[in-house]
Amino acid sequence: MKVSKIHALTENEKPAAQHRGHLFIVSAPSGGGKTTLCKAILNRYQDMLYSVSYTTRAPRPGEVNGVDYDFISKEKFIKDIENDKWAEWAQVHGNFYGTPAEFLNKSLSEGRDVLLDIDIQGTIQILDRYTDTITFFILPPSLEILKKRLESRGTDSADTISARLISAKEEISKKNLYRHVIVNDQLSSAVSELLSIIAKYRSGNNPI
Numbered sequence: 001m002k003v004s005k006i007h008a009l010t011e012n013e014k015p016a017a018q019h020r021g022h023l024f025i026v027s028a029p030s031g032g033g034k035t036t037l038c039k040a041i042l043n044r045y046q047d048m049l050y051s052v053s054y055t056t057r058a059p060r061p062g063e064v065n066g067v068d069y070d071f072i073s074k075e076k077f078i079k080d081i082e083n084d085k086w087a088e089w090a091q092v093h094g095n096f097y098g099t100p101a102e103f104l105n106k107s108l109s110e111g112r113d114v115l116l117d118i119d120i121q122g123t124i125q126i127l128d129r130y131t132d133t134i135t136f137f138i139l140p141p142s143l144e145i146l147k148k149r150l151e152s153r154g155t156d157s158a159d160t161i162s163a164r165l166i167s168a169k170e171e172i173s174k175k176n177l178y179r180h181v182i183v184n185d186q187l188s189s190a191v192s193e194l195l196s197i198i199a200k201y202r203s204g205n206n207p208i
């Protein structure tokens with residue numbers, strides 16, 4: 001039997017020590033400007049990965065499967081809870097939403113930064129499992145302004161807006177669970193503030 005000699009890697013051949021990627025969460029009440037802020041982050045940091053959530057809710061007009069969400073059945077979602085497939089999952093307004101654990105773990109261990117756009121229930125679970133997660137809560141200047149923003153969006157009925165405002169109040173009362181709270185009064189200032197904090201983490205100068 002031929003036994004080949006094991007070749008020990010020289011310093012030059014060894015892969016560079018892989019640092020773990022940063023995990024960022026952005027949460028906000030509905031109408032809080034979160035989608036725009038997340039887009040601004042991904043536009044500025046094009047190497048950052050967005051974790052596409054899975055959901056059992058129906059796609060809205062214009063939403064693309066695999067881009068905005070992976071739209072799956074309730075049966076599949078529940079099966080995946082049993083198979084421990086979710087890094088976190090929650091029920092929001094009657095629908096299931098979840099972050100796939102495999103994508104998250106693989107990306108972070110490859111040193112990629114990952115952005116999650118999830119709600120407060122998911123944030124609590126992620127903080128439990130990924131204790132270094134950098135969390136942002138986007139705070140509307142007031143509930144009245146949030147109401148006006150939801151109304152002017154024109155996508156929700158009066159009942160839905162009322163339900164969203166009740167949820168918003170509840171979420172805002174828990175904002176201190178987040179490491180950074182950013183008031184979205186002027187969108188451009190909120191974007192600058194968010195990007196400058198993220199830049200500090202990415203350069204190794206943790207702001208906290």
Ligand code: 5GP
Pocket residue numbers: 027028030053054057088089090092097098099117118119120121122123
């Ligand atoms: P929408 O249905 O309006 O897109 O999202 C409703 C809420 O679900 C938002 O607050 C959003 O952040 C949250 N959400 C979206 N994906 C996930 C997820 O994977 N996990 C959790 N926990 N919440 C999510």
